[in-house]
Amino acid sequence: AQSVTQLGSHVSVSEGALVLLRCNYSSSVPPYLFWYVQYPNQGLQLLLKYTTGATLVKGINGFEAEFKKSETSFHLTKPSAHMSDAAEYFCAVSDPGTYKYIFGTGTRLKVLA
């Protein structure tokens, strides 16, 4: 069965510092991988996705993620944090065979001035 693990339910970084949010997945087939962001009282917004091809994926708002099959990881990074990045971030995996999407438990990012 597929699963997603997000290490660190809360992450704090200083404004301008590197953002690193960790995501590991478990899947018996090549998965599709996604990162979403959720601001308070809003739905989820797609940051980026990996389906096939280049393993380094660039998304919106300066975020990027690298698919590492050997490590079953899809960590999200941003070189310089901005106050507006404070939100909850979810990693998700989809199984092309079952049409199910599995979300991680989320990481709440706090950006310190």
Place this chain on the structure above:
Amino acid sequence: DAGVTQSPTHLIKTRGQHVTLRCSPISGHKSVSWYQQVLGQGPQFIFQYYEKEERGRGNFPDRFSARQFPNYSSELNVNALLLGDSALYLCASSLGGTAYEQYFGPGTRLTVT
């Protein structure tokens, strides 16, 4: 273009009652998925519909049901409400397959008392 819309925004029901939540997808999207997001957790997959057929189902009891209409809008029905059904219910639409990103609505906040 309008995004995914959901109604109602908030809902308060009593244990044992029935509830119907509604979702209108982005124009041109033929797939609708439903998720339950309990406070502090990631979204849990409930259903996916594509071209009016159920294509995926998560681990939810039979009290949960859904359908998709010819115009691709969708309803989620929950019978015999339990206190534990209190959550944010999210609807997402996409073009179709699991490689496609999902676009989320703002959700319906259901409180069961």
